[in-house]
Amino acid sequence: xxxxxxxxxxxxxxxxxxxxxxxxxxxxxxxxxxxxxxxxxxxxxxxxxxxxxxxxxxxxxxxxxxxxxxxxxxxxxxxxxxxxxxxxxxxxxxxxxxxxxxxxxxxxxxxxxxxxxxxxxxxxxxxxxxxxxxxxxxxxxxxxxxxxxxxxxxxxxxxxxxxxxxxxxxxxxxxxxxxxxxxxxxxxxxxxxxxxxxxxxxxxxxxxxxxxxxxxxxxxxxxxxxxxxxxxxxxxxxxxxxxxxxxxxxxxxxxxxxxxxxxxxxxxxxxxxxxxxxxxxxxxxxxxxxxxxxxxxxxxxxxxxxxxxxxxxxxxxxxxxxxxxxxxxxxxxxxxxxxxxxxxxxxxxxxxxxxxxxxxxxxxxxxxxxxxxxxxxxxxxxxxxxxxxxxxxxxxxxxxxxxxxxxxxxxxxxxxxxx
Amino acid sequence: xxxxxxxxxxxxxxxxxxxxxxxxxxxxxxxxxxxxxxxxxxxxxxxxxxxxxxxxxxxxxxxxxxxxxxxxxxxxxxxxxxxxxxxxxxxxxxxxxxxxxxxxxxxxxxxxxxxxxxxxxxxxxxxxxxxxxxxxxxxxxxxxxxxxxxxxxxxxxxxxxxxxxxxxxxxxxxxxxxxxxxxxxxxxxxxxxxxxxxxxxxxxxxxxxxxxxxxxxxxxxxxxxxxxxxxxxxxxxxxxxxxxxxxxxxxxx
Numbered sequence: 001x002x003x004x005x006x007x008x009x010x011x012x013x014x015x016x017x018x019x020x021x022x023x024x025x026x027x028x029x030x031x032x033x034x035x036x037x038x039x040x041x042x043x044x045x046x047x048x049x050x051x052x053x054x055x056x057x058x059x060x061x062x063x064x065x066x067x068x069x070x071x072x073x074x075x076x077x078x079x080x081x082x083x084x085x086x087x088x089x090x091x092x093x094x095x096x097x098x099x100x101x102x103x104x105x106x107x108x109x110x111x112x113x114x115x116x117x118x119x120x121x122x123x124x125x126x127x128x129x130x131x132x133x134x135x136x137x138x139x140x141x142x143x144x145x146x147x148x149x150x151x152x153x154x155x156x157x158x159x160x161x162x163x164x165x166x167x168x169x170x171x172x173x174x175x176x177x178x179x180x181x182x183x184x185x186x187x188x189x190x191x192x193x194x195x196x197x198x199x200x201x202x203x204x205x206x207x208x209x210x211x212x213x214x215x216x217x218x219x220x221x222x223x224x225x226x227x228x229x230x231x232x233x234x235x236x237x238x239x240x241x242x243x244x245x246x247x248x249x250x251x252x253x254x255x256x257x258x259x260x261x262x263x264x265x266x267x268x269x270x271x272x273x274x275x276x277x278x279x280x281x282x283x284x285x286x287x288x289x290x291x292x293x294x295x296x297x298x299x300x301x302x303x304x305x306x307x308x309x310x311x312x313x314x315x316x317x318x319x320x321x322x323x324x325x326x327x328x329x330x331x332x333x334x335x336x337x338x339x340x341x342x343x344x345x346x347x348x349x350x351x352x353x354x355x356x357x358x359x360x361x362x363x364x365x366x367x368x369x370x371x372x373x374x375x376x377x378x379x380x381x382x383x384x385x386x387x388x389x390x391x392x393x394x395x396x397x398x399x400x401x402x403x404x405x406x407x408x409x410x411x412x413x414x415x416x417x418x419x
Numbered sequence: 420x421x422x423x424x425x426x427x428x429x430x431x432x433x434x435x436x437x438x439x440x441x442x443x444x445x446x447x448x449x450x451x452x453x454x455x456x457x458x459x460x461x462x463x464x465x466x467x468x469x470x471x472x473x474x475x476x477x478x479x480x481x482x483x484x485x486x487x488x489x490x491x492x493x494x495x496x497x498x499x500x501x502x503x504x505x506x507x508x509x510x511x512x513x514x515x516x517x518x519x520x521x522x523x524x525x526x527x528x529x530x531x532x533x534x535x536x537x538x539x540x541x542x543x544x545x546x547x548x549x550x551x552x553x554x555x556x557x558x559x560x561x562x563x564x565x566x567x568x569x570x571x572x573x574x575x576x577x578x579x580x581x582x583x584x585x586x587x588x589x590x591x592x593x594x595x596x597x598x599x600x601x602x603x604x605x606x607x608x609x610x611x612x613x614x615x616x617x618x619x620x621x622x623x624x625x626x627x628x629x630x631x632x633x634x635x636x637x638x639x640x641x642x643x644x645x646x647x648x649x650x651x652x653x654x655x656x657x658x659x660x661x662x663x664x665x666x667x668x669x670x671x672x
Binding site: 317321322353359 | 468648667
């Protein structure tokens with residue numbers, strides 16, 4: 001009897017959901033405070049500022065360089081300036097750019113602009129973002145976005161790319177899942193565009209089929225596995241762990257740094273607890289993907305023994321003799337998925353150049369890790385990271401001195417180019 | 420009657436006049452007048468502390484090589500002195516092989532040698548030891564004059580030999596007389612020099628190897644000091660157990 005009622009109730013619930021979304025799909029009043037405020041919230045969720053605001057510059061005035069494997073793109077000015085911003089665009093033109101990757105005058109955008117994800121947002125949410133952007137200070141700042149070398153600078157190449165990798169269309173709620181799950185999926189797959197970094201990319205920069213959220217290398221970092229994989233993913237994290245991480249940048253496992261620190265600062269730390277919980281519920285539902293845990297490297301291996309001596313001398317003071325860390329100050333290294341990713345780029349990086357973890361209102365300390373580049377040669381760094389990845393029950397491929405040397409050069413180049 | 424020069428860290432007990440409050444205040448008033456302008460910066464809220472990649476102030480590690488401050492003769496004399504103050508024994512190499520002379524050479528070449536952090540202008544008045552340095556000679560000049568006087572004394576007393584060329588027994592006799600105050604070098608009581616030399620030798624022996632002494636952390640290994648380790652939380656609750664890790668320098672490793 002009860003299950004029969006449930007069967008009746010579910011389609012009814014779905015119907016309510018669809019009707020309410022249809023109501024939101026009608027063009028909203030762009031002058032209303034609620035719409036503008038909702039647009040500000042969605043612009044935060046979509047993290048527009050990450051690319052469109054230069055550090056220390058005027059909001060949304062563009063000009064920031066985006067390093068892609070194909071060359072440099074400059075983020076355009078999206079303030080309402082008539083000449084150099086988007087003040088003269090119609091709402092339809094704005095929606096077409098955000099959701100279809102077709103810019104003003106019909107030019108094709110590059111998918112560094114995550115229209116492939118924003119396509120899943122509702123039109124109402126995108127119009128609300130436009131309503132909000134209409135209220136920001138117009139800035140006269142002409143940006144020539146396309147700095148790519150030939151042939152990538154030919155925007156028409158995106159026609160073929162889109163045909164291969166772009167599946168336009170609104171988010172389709174799954175009526176068999178809870179409203180919370182659907183809200184989470186809508187945010188994760190749409191505005192928050194998590195997969196832009198966390199889904200592996202093929203040589204063309206498109207998502208690798210069947211490997212969604214399994215972790216990916218980018219900009220000399222490694223965006224970790226977010227699937228239910230217990231070894232390298234979020235399998236052992238609870239919903240509360242994920243919410244706390246997105247809200248404050250830290251939890252009992254980890255503290256965000258690098259690009260994720262920016263995502264937390266600019267975006268997730270400003271979302272409502274309900275939305276963060278929805279995202280966590282959705283992420284926790286992702287089936288375990290990626291590889292199974294490999295066999296750990298033997299502690300008799302010379303690299304492991306050397307790495308252990310370095311660990312005891314240099315790392316144990318903060319991260320603990322057993323890699324247990326201190327919650328809120330020093331990330332744990334044992335049973336930490338981040339440490340056991342397929343590639344060790346993030347680990348090599350923070351050991352070399354140090355790291356400043358994110359500081360949020362909820363966790364304002366923002367602890368830092370010192371740079372070890374000046375005192376540890378490549379081989380030492382390789383061995384100590386190999387040790388960390390295979391001690392205390394961890395298991396992950398070894399790191400070579402060559403990996404460290406290449407990262408050292410790349411990071412020095414990056415540091416020189418930084419403004 | 421011998422003269423008693425005022426030397427670094429050593430007050431003349433024979434005089435009753437003390438540094439007056441007026442004398443003591445004058446230098447600090449001068450400091451106030453020339454205090455440099457400091458600038459404060461307000462950090463925007465919620466952004467955390469500023470950070471840049473590869474940040475850090477690695478310690479400057481003393482490199483082996485020729486003397487920086489000492490002449491070859493002075494270097495030989497100091498090596499001979501530190502090797503008698505800390506003679507080689509089964510537990511550690513001597514002061515020379517542990518780098519104590521290198522340590523002293525490098526510190527005399529730096530701010531310690533020129534007393535750069537210390538008010539060195541007159542008046543130089545008799546004072547209690549607690550009142551600190553009351554002397555016109557910075558440590559580098561003081562070492563230089565006393566080492567010259569030592570070799571001059573040895574050449575005169577030991578048939579033209581310098582201190583470094585003497586057999587150990589005679590070196591020890593001279594050092595003993597320096598310590599007990601009975602030896603005068605060029606009309607100057609050698610005891611203050613002995614005290615400074617002994618202190619600097621000990622510091623060279625036990626200081627971090629980045630400063631040129633304590634070579635191979637021999638002194639730390641002897642006393643079981645684990646060096647510049649940052650944290651011992653894992654060991655706080657473990658009693659009557661030998662700490663197993665070798666010492667490390669602030670330069671790492």
